[in-house]
Amino acid sequence: MRGKRVSGAERNRQGMEDKLLQGRPDVLVEVDRDRAGGGLRTEEMLVNMGPQHPSTHGVLRLMLRIDGELVLECTPHIGYLHRCAEKIGENVTPVQFIPITDRLDYLAAMINNHGYSLAVEKLLGMEVPERGRYIRVIMSELNRIASHLVSFGAYGLDMGAFTPFVYAFREREYILDLFEQVCGARLTYSYLSIGGATQDLPEGFPERLAQFLDYFEPKIAEYNNLLSFNQIFVKRTAGVGVISAADAIAWGLTGPCLRGSGVKWDLRKCVPYDIYDRFEFDIPVGLPGGVGGAPREAVVGDSWNRYYVRILEMQQSVRILRQCLQQLPSGDFRAKVPRVLKLPAKETYLEVEGGRGQVGYLVVGDGKAVPRRVKIRGPSFCNLSIASHVCRNVLIADIAAIIGSIDVVMGEVDR
């Protein structure tokens, strides 16, 4: 009885590895069992990190080949949240597709709305009234702050610091309250739509927003005290998962990941869309150690810089929001949109700067109300692609640090 049970356990272990390897012959190709000229022949294991794992931020599955604590290879497996968003886009009208865009990067749904609306408007050649444009920028920036807050909090959680997470979510709650007042939803807004916004800002919204900004701005310093410059946090993240600028560009990284590697590239500034050319703000980039308040251990392109760029971006978003509030005109919040939109037989591609990088929409019309083709560029998908390149010969704990700093949203990766 006993022997049988134990052999069952062994069979089980072996079976699991076999199963893991099935259909992945490439995984073992590089295995050289005796590394470094006959090193300690320890047990190399294949471990599934995810799809149900606390630090993969959703249903990401990382297959790790580990030797003790050392990760030799990390292969991301995706597709657990695939919902055929693009195919749906080819079967519904652009206005009907707006709720689907909410569900791509569900932490920054407003920006997705914004991007898709802009793309369709570009295809139609539609002009949006001034107030509508400001509303869109306000919503996008506010949502960027909310998205970065989640990223900040969850990153703290990945590093084992529980408290910043709750602080971040406390502030995010206020933003969600604002969104709720605007459109009644707290996560999937469908607020920005073709031609502008679906409704005007409610009474007293600018005052409340100003109140929130006054409240929020000092909190950023608090985050820095609590987490950014915490010695343990710095030791965990600085110099870990370094992505050089060349690599970042070569792998098509965008957003904070690209800027963390020191590339000063932000669509809002470099290829201004909508009305972003009217605002003054800086593009924060990764800092080398000891420069501009960065800790000595920091390296351009490491996890700490990717994290810190987000903190700085929250400050810049606050700046933009303040300017928006100053300039906010009155007038129409939406252009006249015909009931049935006939999309011209053209194709258009447009990218906006989302919470995690450049969100791109390719919309191809063929004279009908339904586009012939919708293609979405999800920044998380491209950003994630570098994971297997960076997560080589690092410790298991570093995997959490690196994946967390790349900050993927699986809804956007799998679409």
Next chain:
Amino acid sequence: MLTIGLTHYLVLAAALLCCGLYVMTTKRNAVGILIGAELVLNAAALNLVAFARYGAGGLDGQVATLFVIVLAAAEAAIAIAIFVNYYRVLATIDADRGDTLKG
């Protein structure tokens, strides 16, 4: 039977010794053999302490036991190091296979 004396401990130690010997002779896993050796050492140490307690030797037995414990720990550390090496070379931990006298 209610008075525990030297003999009780000695019989117990003898039993431990025989178990240890059995383990050492029958197990083929090198770590198993080490475990058998630990059993034998424990039997010896138990004897020493029993003599210290019930014999006339004073604390000498206890001191000797201290040395036994220290030596056993050292032995285990070296043995495990050797086994790891052995495993690295032969890819097995079966003690019967180590008959080549060659690394």
Next chain:
Amino acid sequence: MTRGWLYRLPLPALLAASALAADGAAAPAADPGKAVAFYLVAAVTVGSALGCAIATNIVRMAMCLLGTLGGVALLYFLMSATFLGVIQLIVYAGGTLIVIVFGVMLTSRAYGVKLRPRPVEVLAALVVCGALLVGLVAVLLRTDWPAAPAGGAAEGTVAALGGSLLSVYLVPFELASVLLLAVMIGAAYLAQPALPTAGDGAGPEE
């Protein structure tokens, strides 16, 4: 399924109990409580040793060894050698055993290879060990051991032990420390990878 209670045998509870029963330890006179404690602990000790012999799984063997080591520590407690008992627990259970389990885990990738002894070997070993046991017990029971001195050193054992280590047994003591140093270096040398890489020490160290 029904074997569960066996493993719930409160070995460490016994350990606690006899740590309690131990250090009062006055006269070796008839003390039924003590006799009961001895028989219980002896049963645990020998039982775990037998478990070691029977078990085929090496981790279970190690756990049985834990039972034996703990039992021997309890016996030390019963013999008023509290210091030795505690040292046994620290060095054996807290150190050696963990090293052994580490060793098991470092060398355990032998799937499908059954390391079982041949029946002949088992039989021979059984005969030899059984004969040895019978012989030993027979001799032990026939020997007329000198009578136990009254009392025995219960209190102040630690100080006395320390004293003798640094006086009478100074040379062995120093030799032991030299040996430990040699073992440390030797183990590090044996277990190191052939080419030490400049990694950041990720592997578990021994």
Next chain:
Amino acid sequence: MNKFSAEDALRPRFTAAHKALALRGFVIAGVALLAAAVGFGFVAGVAQGVGYAAAVGGVVLAGLTGACCLLAAFVIRFAALVGRVLLTLALPIFLGGVVGIVVLAWIPALLYERVDGIKADHPGAAVSVAQFEAALTGNAAAARGPAYLAALALWPLQFQLTRDVLAVVGVVGFVSLVAMFGIWWERKVAGRMQSRLGPMRVGGWHGWAQSLADGLKLLQKEDIFIAGADRALFRLAPYVAFIPAMCLFIALPFSAAWVARDLEVGLIFIFAMLGVGVLGVLLAGWASNNKWSMLGAMREACQMISYEIPLGFALLVPIMTLGTLRLTAIGEAQSGGFHTWLAFANPFTFIAAIVFFVATLASCKRAPFDLPEAESELVAGYLTEYSGFRWALFFFAEYAEMFAVAALASVLFFGAWYSPLPASWGAAWADGPLWQRAVHGVLYSGPIWFVLKGFFFFFVQLWLRWTLPRIRLDQVMYACVQVLLPLTMVALLGNTLWLWLVRPGAWLAVAVNLILTAIGGLTVVAMAAIVLYGYLNRRRLVGTMAVDPLPGG
């Protein structure tokens, strides 16, 4: 084999029949056990043989179990009433319980003193019940009067075994209380630090019964075994982790007289028990047949083996200074107020105290050293596959260990059960009338101070956990080998030289003592100030931002 069906899932787990059965069972068992205990005790008391000493523990245990059975029967029968009383009188019961425990805890001490006094009058073998009665009534001719019952109750207390059984019961009770309170308190502290409230519902007052409710929930959970797990070892592991944690308390002195066993080697006994507990974790990881569990177990073993070295070296410093392994003796040496505490004796004991605290964090798997169960890396480490009661055992062990090492830190370095007030201030009251002595006793020494100090360091552990991120494994090793180990070496060497070169009353010793005392005092004051400030401004610090809802929104 019974197949589990949908109806089974829907059926209430405890039906009326179950309840009646349990009620009857508990009543019968309770009455039987009580009767057995009383009867056997009576017989033994009348017979008064020494040979019955072993039976005495059984009598006491049977009595206690019987009482518990009757209590359980009462709770089952009057569940609604009990629940209502608990809910409405939550706070009084809670406070009353705390006071009651303190008072009740004194009674055995007084009883032991009385019994020892009587015993001293009758040298030789065991004291008979008649002799007890005589001593109680002051009347040499025992008359089997009403005092006979009291004498019968006192009679078992003269045997060491009885006291041991009572001590074990006390230890188990205390550990359960500490673990339950510790879990609740941690959640409250975490809540406050995160601008939340923490548990608020169960039991009424600030969710004080949350741990109790959690425990009941865990007990009812399904007992899950993973396919391919080594069942026997999987079952064994929680006990291997839990029982050493219990054993820690056997040697821990709550005051000079309040120690279950005043072991000659108490200090290293605790050290050994801390080391043995690791095996449970290692076993849990191995038996779970889960790679994350295995990794967690390896981390734990690695961490524990490494940190035992600085921990042991840090322990050597007080051992060397005071020349004893007996914890009560170590405590007694620091009785003169907080300038006599060992941590402030010289710079090297100060270093040792700090190293000791850090190393105990690592050995208790507390943040920032909580790598074995790092949930963002290893899911839950060695706990991944555990649920229900076994999981609860691991947690009990962890919290018990946390309190034990916190208390050990106070015994070794921070004056054990003595108050920080200098002894000379209250010296006059120590020999005054009874009320002065009582006040002196409360203010100057005793288990209350011990528990307070233990919970102070416990709180520091919580504070660190909810503030700091987690260290990486190589950094843990670095901290151990390159920081703590050299520090302890320095402390050990320096302490040797200090003891050798500096006379106890020399100006250097006094000056250093003053400076270190000031540092320690300021640290504690600063910590208290931060906590107080945070608590008083708990509303303002969170911020007053509130987005008022729109009309109709």
